[in-house]
Amino acid sequence: GAVVSQHPSWVICKSGTSVKIECRSLDFQATTMFWYRQFPKQSLMLMATSNEGSKATYEQGVEKDKFLINHASLTLSTLTVTSAHPEDSSFYICSASIQGFMTDTQYFGPGTRLTVL
Amino acid sequence: SQQGEEDPQALSIQEGENATMNCSYKTSINNLQWYRQNSGRGLVHLILIRSNEREKHSGRLRVTLDTSKKSSSLLITASRAADTASYFCAPYHYTGANSKLTFGKGITLSVRP
Numbered sequence: 001g002a003v004v005s006q007h008p009s010w011v012i013c014k015s016g017t018s019v020k021i022e023c024r025s026l027d028f029q030a031t032t033m034f035w036y037r038q039f040p041k042q043s044l045m046l047m048a049t050s051n052e053g054s055k056a057t058y059e060q061g062v063e064k065d066k067f068l069i070n071h072a073s074l075t076l077s078t079l080t081v082t083s084a085h086p087e088d089s090s091f092y093i094c095s096a097s098i099q100g101f102m103t104d105t106q107y108f109g110p111g112t113r114l115t116v117l
Numbered sequence: 118s119q120q121g122e123e124d125p126q127a128l129s130i131q132e133g134e135n136a137t138m139n140c141s142y143k144t145s146i147n148n149l150q151w152y153r154q155n156s157g158r159g160l161v162h163l164i165l166i167r168s169n170e171r172e173k174h175s176g177r178l179r180v181t182l183d184t185s186k187k188s189s190s191l192l193i194t195a196s197r198a199a200d201t202a203s204y205f206c207a208p209y210h211y212t213g214a215n216s217k218l219t220f221g222k223g224i225t226l227s228v229r230p
Contacts, residue, residue, distance in 0.1 A: 041225075043205070049217060091157070093159050104147065105150070105162060108152075108161070109159050110159045
C-alpha cells in the first residue's frame with residue numbers, strides 16, 4: 001500500500017517550453033503532497049507543500065510563477081515548470097502523506113528527471 | 118533548522134559487514150526517520166523512531182535515538198550488495214498543518230560483493 005507514482009519518469013525539452021509533471025497517490029487519499037528537487041549527489045530541497053483545493057505554500061526562494069503547482073484532487077498534484085531553462089534541469093520528486101494523519105510519514109514517488117536543452 | 122546532518126558522508130564496506138550511520142540534529146523533535154534512495158530513484162521510508170523511544174528494530178535495521186545528545190544512528194547488519202544506496206535521516210517536529218521533513222545531504226553507502 002501507499003504507492004505514489006510520477007509521470008513522466010524522464011523528460012527532455014527545449015529551453016522556453018513548459019513541462020508538466022504529475023504525482024498520483026494510487027491507493028490512498030493524500031491531503032498533502034510535497035514537491036522536492038534534487039541536484040546530483042545533493043539532498044532533497046523542498047520546493048512547496050500543496051493541499052488539496054488550496055494554494056500551494058512555497059519555500060523561500062522558490063518562484064511560484066515559475067513552478068506552478070495544482071492539487072486538484074486527493075490523488076493528484078501537478079508541477080508545471082514554465083518557460084524552462086537549462087538551470088531547471090534536475091530530479092523532481094513528489095511525496096504524499098495520508099489524509100487524516102500527520103505529515104510525518106511521507107511516501108515518495110520514483111522521481112522525474114528533467115533535462116532542458 | 119531541524120535539518121539532520123548525516124555522518125559519515127560516504128561509507129564503503131564488504132558484504133556481510135555491519136554499516137553504522139549517524140545523524141545529528143539541533144531542535145526538539147517528535148520523531149526521526151530514516152530513508153533510503155537508490156540511484157536515480159525516489160526515497161523509500163525505512164523506519165521511524167519516536168522521541169520517547171530509544172531503540173527500534175526492523176529486520177536487519179536497528180535505529181537508536183538519544184534525544185539528550187540530539188543524535189540517532191542507523192545500523193544495518195549483515196549488509197548486502199543490494200543495500201548500496203544513499204541514506205537520509207529526517208528529524209520531524211510537528212508545528213501544525215504542513216509540517217515538513219528536512220533532509221540532510223545523506224550518506225552514500227557502498228557494499229562490495
